[in-house]
Amino acid sequence: MSNLLLIIMCIPVFGAIILSLMKNSDNTRTFANIALLFSAAAFAGTVAMALSFIPANGFQQVFNYNWIPGLGVTFYGGIDGISLLLLLLTNLLTPIIIYSSVGNQIKNARAFYALILFMQFALMGVFVSLDGFLFYIFWELALIPIWFICLLWGGKDSTRITLKFFIYTLTGSLFMLVGFIYLYLQTPGTHSFSWDALHNLPLTDKQQTFVFWMMFLSFGIKMPVWPLHTWQPDTYTDAPTQGTMLLSGIMLKMGIYGVIRWMLPTVPMAFTQWGTTVMVLAIIGIVYASCMALVQKDYKRLIAYSSIAHVGLIAAGIFTLNNQGVEGAVIQMFAHGINVVGLFMIVDILQKRFHTSNITELGGIANSQSLFSILFVIIMLGTVALPLTNGFVGEFLLLSGVFQYSAVMTAFAGLTVILGAVYMLRSYQTIMLGGPTSATHNFAPLRLQEKVILIFISFIVIVTGLFPGWMINMVEPSVNSMLGR
């Protein structure tokens, strides 16, 4: 197998297999280290692949094998700039997420880490599949490990909440499957699910509209777009930190990615027709979720709503169908993944020490923790899109893109600039500032791994904010090709 991409995808699977062959024991650290090793190896491989990647050359590292010839289903995948950036994000975040759990007391750690590695594999599969059926398989495959992680390692209400999450997203996926099968039936001759066949179909307006809504339901639930979002805050709050990080950092990008890869090229007319409708929903979502974030006491839930607001802007950007909007969306996916994992890391640090994520029970931590407060501030600034941080590049491009579509919409979407500052600064103040409290004195100093992760994330926040050029160069040709230019 000479395909580097396939090798990279296999690395975490090997890791998962090795973990499951090992004898189960209480030695969580060994399992964590093995998982860390394999996920990091996948990252190293992805970096190597990125170095040889030529943005202008379309899909690269392509593999294409017959799978179910009778149905025209192939094992077909490859990467363009968008896929590659998301692979980098997935394989950068997974080791961080695993590392964040090192030292935790995790029951049945062997299974926990095996599931994370399996998740890494499935997510990569989603981002590289070029066959609709294969994409669907990976899409559902990714749901299984995260469902187990949330269910088995989640909070006290996990059964009810994960069931809702599972049914909600699974229902959505079925609509997508209907959409894919419909497209498949329109392909000429021996039908095919391949991206090449699907994105060139001569569909009528009505057909496009049908496929558009079928797929959007599925992707919209995953992102989530208002008003399909109510599974998310509960799930984020209840899931174990690593599960929340996987969900918010990587998994929600599946929905956005799906829109760009599978909807935009296949049903372009419906995009023009329904773009405004979706953008209105997305922008309502921005304002609505920001207002929700204003009144949250639980920091996890606050971040969940802030995430919905950010994703709303990303969704709106895609539907502008202009360069800045769509490229901004792709860049912001990367930035959002980094920042949200940083924020959940902070929640984890707080929760480990105080067993609560209720911000009103905290306060005054900056009095004893100057390093922690600096790193917290940097990650927060990335989230509120201060210039020279990673959040700004994406947000500026997105808002500028939306502006070219509609100035009025931008005025509403831009409220995120103000409201984001309000809820982030307000919660920061409640948690960190003010006079010394019991939280100040009981804050055990940051552990090495916590320091390393926060410093590393802060570093990425600033470096990718100052030098976003490599990302833009990587994705620009691919975005142009998705836009049919």
Next chain:
Amino acid sequence: MYVVNKNFVPQINMNHLSQTISFSQSGIGMACIAIILTPLLGFLINGLFNKKLSTSLVGIIACAAIIIPFVLSCYLFTAIPEEGITVHLFDWINVGNLHLDMSFLVDHLSLVMLLVITGVGSLIHIYSVGYMHHDEDYPRYMSYLNLFVFFMLLLVLGSNYVVMFAGWEGVGLCSYFLIGFWFKNNEYNNAAKKAFVMNRIGDLGFLLGLFLLFQKFGSLSYHEIFGAAPAVLNGNATVTAICFLLFVGAMGKSAQIPLYTWLPDAMAGPTPVSALIHAATMVTAGIYMIVRSNILFQLAPSASEFIAIIGTLTALFAATIGLKQTDIKKVLAYSTVSQLGYMFAALGVGAYDSGMFHVVTHAFFKALLFLCAGSVIHAMSGAQDIRSMGGLKKYLPITHLTFLIGVLAISGVPGFAGFFSKDEILSKVYASGHFVLFILLAITSVLTAVYMFRLYWLTFHGKFRGTHDQQHHLHESPTSMTFPLMVLAVLSIVGGYMGMPEWLSEHHLFSSFLHPVTGSAPHIHASHTFEMVVLAVSIIALVLIAYTTYTQYVTKHVVPEDDNQLKGVPKLLTNKYYIDELYENAITKPLNSISAFMYNFVEKYIIDGAVNGTGWLTTNSGVLLKQLQTGNVGFYVFAMVIGICLMLLKLLF
């Protein structure tokens, strides 16, 4: 009242556009980059290694990080050609046809700002060493100051609007850090947050303005926009929209109505911060931005008119509040808001050079006044209420003398810096045909003198009204603090002479220095007789004001009464027209309660209710349908018969 020449098109000489060089290409390029990066380096050293550095080393590093840029700025001052030079550092964001470079424009306008920021900034850094070195968080404070300078330099040196915006947001951030520097106090934290959020409201307007600019020009660099503006925008309503939106940004940053309420609260920060950020530099960013974009504003007469009106109203409004404040820093804060209003009034009538001139002189005397206030507060062991001061003249001789110079300068006493710049604005507002605005600004000028003399007499003359302990501690500040005072006092006198009125000198040094940037604006010519009359009237008014306030506060020992004994207009003024309460009740509270309602009702019951309802419906319809599958053959036959009957009926009709 103001005749606008609708067909007026600014004349731009395309040959005058600056040359672009790479940063490593020449001494100028390297100096420019060093100016920006030195404060950043100072921030990083003091921020990262503060535990390993001694207190004195922290001070030396922080001061060096701004004095070096000052020296380099002086070098640039001598080396920059009239049309300016653009220094390219690296490509920042390139998407499609959007090209944003990290590059810097050094021309006469940015040089003026550079010299003010690094010059006044250096003095304030030196002062800070004396003022803050006892603070347990002294290194953090000094590093924030350096970071602020870095962003401020980015703001004035950026060669496109987005780099300016980066600096613009960055200075807002540092202002947030420094207002809330003593973060143990939640009132200070609230003030910091308020400043940041109000600035962000303005920033949204600014951003929208940038998007509109980009839509029209396909670029955000000054070069391309100003070159093409007359052709692209002349007679076009878009330019008005652009200028309005940009001005919304300026309203936030430069504290104009309705976004001014954060600035008085910002006095929660250490006093040198108030001098540097909230008087001399950051708050003038809005003025800088408009002068930078003067080509656009010249094309938008109605937006300019709006700016002149808002500026004048802010100047008057803030001055009336200043009359009744009893906190020494609050008086100065409202005076800053008022003086900024003056500057905007100048910009609004097209007197861009006069506006900038006032930025410079104001930086001198307002920084001086704030630093003097700091020296007073230092001596009073932290007390800021002027009702507990009085008679400080004999304890703080240097502070007293320099403060007096500041008061004379801001009141516009002939010969002092404020006189030149303020009278220039007044006469240009009049000459441009804005008679009402002129009257309002003249009244403001009177009020300014009133509250400044009131402040002066109450603080430095009469009997000391504080506690015995406080009196015991009264002392003049150390040299590191008095030295900057003396330098600024000298500047508050001589600073005005670079812009002498026409009847005194044919050559307006400041105006001709700015000519390459603002030269396309029509020259507003004020009549000499009129200026003489204004001069005479103002001398008489000032003497009267000084005399009446002296009898009031020194001879008769009148002390402002307790806040809760006030009635009527004084009560209204002391409470700042209840604007904060208005915002609180009209915006903040409704936003929070609507959000809470949405969360507790719409989110939980309607949206999530619909989702759960769908689930419930699915489950229960399954239960219902289950009833049909009974396995009872009789029921199936019955159903079949009914079905056949229905079909027959349908066939019949």
